Amino acid sequence: MSSVRVLVGTHKGAFVLTSDGKRERWDVSGPHFAGWEIYHMKGSPADPNRLYASQCSGWSGQVIQRSNDGGKTWEPVGNQFAYEGEAGTHQWYDGTPHPWAFKRVWHLEPSLTDPDTVYAGIEDAALFRSADAGQTWQELPGLRGHGSGPRWQPGAGGLCLHTILLDPSDPNRMFIAISAAGAFRTDDGGKTWRPINRGLHSQYIPDPMAEVGHCVHRMAMHRSRPGVLFMQKHWDVMRSDNAGDSWQEISGNLPTDFGFVVDVHAHEPETIYVVPIKSDGEHYPPEGKLRVYRSRKGGNEWEALSDGLPQSNCYVNVLRDAMAIDSLDSCGVYFGTTGGQVYASPDAGDHWMPIVRDLPAVLSVEVQTLQ
Amino acid sequence: MIRVVLPAHLRTLAHIDGEVKLDVTGAVTQRAVLDALEAAYPTLRGTIRDHLTQQRRAFVRFFACQEDLSHESPDAPLPEAVVKGMEPFLVVAAIAGG
Numbered sequence: 001m002s003s004v005r006v007l008v009g010t011h012k013g014a015f016v017l018t019s020d021g022k023r024e025r026w027d028v029s030g031p032h033f034a035g036w037e038i039y040h041m042k043g044s045p046a047d048p049n050r051l052y053a054s055q056c057s058g059w060s061g062q063v064i065q066r067s068n069d070g071g072k073t074w075e076p077v078g079n080q081f082a083y084e085g086e087a088g089t090h091q092w093y094d095g096t097p098h099p100w101a102f103k104r105v106w107h108l109e110p111s112l113t114d115p116d117t118v119y120a121g122i123e124d125a126a127l128f129r130s131a132d133a134g135q136t137w138q139e140l141p142g143l144r145g146h147g148s149g150p151r152w153q154p155g156a157g158g159l160c161l162h163t164i165l166l167d168p169s170d171p172n173r174m175f176i177a178i179s180a181a182g183a184f185r186t187d188d189g190g191k192t193w194r195p196i197n198r199g200l201h202s203q204y205i206p207d208p209m210a211e212v213g214h215c216v217h218r219m220a221m222h223r224s225r226p227g228v229l230f231m232q233k234h235w236d237v238m239r240s241d242n243a244g245d246s247w248q249e250i251s252g253n254l255p256t257d258f259g260f261v262v263d264v265h266a267h268e269p270e271t272i273y274v275v276p277i278k279s280d281g282e283h284y285p286p287e288g289k290l291r292v293y294r295s296r297k298g299g300n301e302w303e304a305l306s307d308g309l310p311q312s313n314c315y316v317n318v319l320r321d322a323m324a325i326d327s328l329d330s331c332g333v334y335f336g337t338t339g340g341q342v343y344a345s346p347d348a349g350d351h352w353m354p355i356v357r358d359l360p361a362v363l364s365v366e367v368q369t370l371q
Numbered sequence: 372m373i374r375v376v377l378p379a380h381l382r383t384l385a386h387i388d389g390e391v392k393l394d395v396t397g398a399v400t401q402r403a404v405l406d407a408l409e410a411a412y413p414t415l416r417g418t419i420r421d422h423l424t425q426q427r428r429a430f431v432r433f434f435a436c437q438e439d440l441s442h443e444s445p446d447a448p449l450p451e452a453v454v455k456g457m458e459p460f461l462v463v464a465a466i467a468g469g
Contacts, residue, residue, distance in 0.1 A: 060418035061428060082422070
């Protein structure tokens with residue numbers, strides 16, 4: 001019988017939530033790596049027992065953990081992320097040059113086909129790859145070496161590479177996103193990259209239509225249509241139908257188009273989800289009502305999903321890596337909040353229930369659908 | 372034997388119970404002790420000092436014999452009481468909330 005395993009990274013440890021395919025009753029294990037920030041955990045699509053976790057702290061820096069048994073046991077693997085060559089500078093908040101320096105791993109993206117290959121998106125923004133199950137890491141320097149690198153600036157959360165999308169139809173194509181540089185694509189396995197930000201409009205930068213400098217919060221794709229991308233930008237929800245060559249706004253009737261997460265239904269490529277957040281200064285839902293918005297038309301026309309979610313006095317945030325979708329026949333949608341709740345909907349967003357209510361602030365949510 | 376006391380979160384990370392006891396050959400300095408510690412527990416590499424620069428991490432301090440040795444040269448000899456194993460070398464994480 002099918003089951004699901006939800007991997008939750010929090011401000012003070014990791015939690016693993018498991019359920020059968022009904023997704024009504026849940027077992028909670030954790031905290032794992034108690035006291036450490038777990039920015040992200042993700043399982044290999046090629047081997048669901050192979051998990052990777054990014055564990056870090058202000059005291060002791062970065063640790064990468066690997067599990068070969070679905071999270072029952074873990075072992076630390078390599079944690080050295082050395083930039084290739086001369087690190088150089090990017091822009092600091094005030095526009096002055098600032099040396100590139102490793103801070104932490106924001107996102108781990110295992111290969112679609114090889115459990116031992118995994119990509120890491122780090123702060124200060126760069127893309128690394130390990131081909132030996134996390135023991136050693138090598139930068140893909142063509143990204144940071146793109147001519148625009150010295151003009152990248154950090155967002156409020158840091159200069160972080162937070163989104164890595166692997167094209168299931170083309171192993172040489174990847175998409176990444178950086179706050180606040182924008183989105184980039186490679187068509188040659190990571191050797192060279194191009195900015196894919198045409199159509200983005202960001203009023204908070206000197207040239208709102210600049211080639212780079214956009215604060216992309218998250219991107220998502222459906223594996224059956226890897227040329228169609230969805231983006232939650234700092235403000236604006238966007239869509240590209242040509243692999244990022246150009247973007248159109250699809251915010252439509254959203255109550256606010258600020259937010260962090262965006263994701264796609266497992267079986268309906270035109271059904272997408274966002275969680276509108278009031279503004280960049282007020283990181284909580286509008287009107288104190290926690291609502292997921294769903295579009296079944298690929299954007300522009302959105303419906304609020306609120307059944308089972310708090311509809312008064314709710315002032316949590318949903319961070320960029322904190323939404324996930326399972327692939328059961330009745331598609332499950334999950335998200336975590338900075339208030340420590342993890343909500344699940346076993347019916348594509350129509351009804352919600354909390355799996356847990358009182359975890360530390362949730363930084364990331366991933367789900368594995370297990371047979 | 373050189374005795375080293377680690378903060379609780381690093382003991383947990385490296386599966387260490389209690390004090391660490393290390394054989395250090397040659398001059399007993401911060402660098403020599405940390406080299407021996409990381410050789411015995413590779414998981415600790417990068418958690419006390421930076422991989423590349425070998426600089427002490429900002430929220431970590433080194434103490435021994437009731438003295439703060441954090442700003443001593445990593446190649447300065449450690450106190451005799453540490454060398455003789457009478458006092459431990461303390462790796463201390465900053466007291467901080469959050």
